[in-house]
Amino acid sequence: MQYHIIPVTGFMQNCTLIWCDETKAAAIVDPGGEAPRLIREIEQRGLKLEKILLTHGHFDHVGATADVAEHFNVPVVGPQKEDAFWIEGLTQQSQMFGVEPCRAFTPDQWLEDGDKVTAILSWMCCTALVIRRVMWCLWISRTN
Numbered sequence: 395m396q397y398h399i400i401p402v403t404g405f406m407q408n409c410t411l412i413w414c415d416e417t418k419a420a421a422i423v424d425p426g427g428e429a430p431r432l433i434r435e436i437e438q439r440g441l442k443l444e445k446i447l448l449t450h451g452h453f454d455h456v457g458a459t460a461d462v463a464e465h466f467n468v469p470v471v472g473p474q475k476e477d478a479f480w481i482e483g484l485t486q487q488s489q490m491f492g493v494e495p496c497r498a499f500t501p502d503q504w505l506e507d508g509d510k511v512t513a514i515l516s517w518m519c520c521t522a523l524v525i526r527r528v529m530w531c532l533w534i535s536r537t538n
Contacts, residue, residue: 395412395413395414395415396412396413396414396415397410397411397412397413398410398411398435398439399411400431400432400435402425402426402427402428402431402432402454402457402458403426403427403428403454403457403493403494404493405426405454407424407426407427407454407455408424409422409423409424409425409426409432409458410422410423410424411423411432411435411436411439411441413439413441417442418439418440418441418442419441419442419444420436420439420441420442420443420444421443421444421445421446421447422436422443422445422446422447422462423446423447423448423449424447424448424449424455424456425446425456425457425458425459425462426453426454426455426456426457426458427453427454427457427458427493427494427496428458428494429458429461429462429465432458432462433461433462433465433466436466443462443466443468444468445468445469445470445471446459446462446463446468446469446470446471447471447472447511448470448471448472448473448501449472449473450472450473450474450477450480451473451477451478451479451480451481452480453480453484453487453488453491453493453496454493456473456480456481456484456496456499457484457488457493457494457496458496459499460496460497460498460499461497463499469502469503470499470501470502470503471501471502471503471505471511472501472503472504472505472511473501473504473505474504474505474506474507475504475506481498481499481500481501482498483498484496484497484498485497485498
């Protein structure tokens with residue numbers, strides 16, 4: 395398993411790309427902005443993006459979600475339903491903060507407190523090391 399942290403936007407928010415060495419199946423965590431750059435990174439690495447994972451709805455964590463999801467035709471998982479307010483206001487927020495325009499979207503799956511994202515492990519080598527590493531990557535993104 396590999397991961398690559400990609401700081402995005404002027405806020406330098408950590409977007410994390412996670413993938414399996416063998417299958418090239420990938421997920422991206424918190425694509426906060428710069429969709430063309432993220433798309434290029436995924437394609438240059440020859441990865442097969444399977445989902446987008448969101449830790450919360452702030453624009454610097456979800457700003458490129460609509461564009462990346464549309465480009466790769468992948469589901470969006472998370473954040474919590476309580477963050478719908480932030481996602482619905484993405485266009486206004488991006489204008490307010492002077493960043494690239496962000497489109498609102500509706501996640502394919504809202505996450506609730508205590509939910510575990512296990513589907514990501516179904517296409518990766520399921521060892522304790524991988525599980526710890528995936529959780530670490532998600533935690534790193536969440537602490538931003």
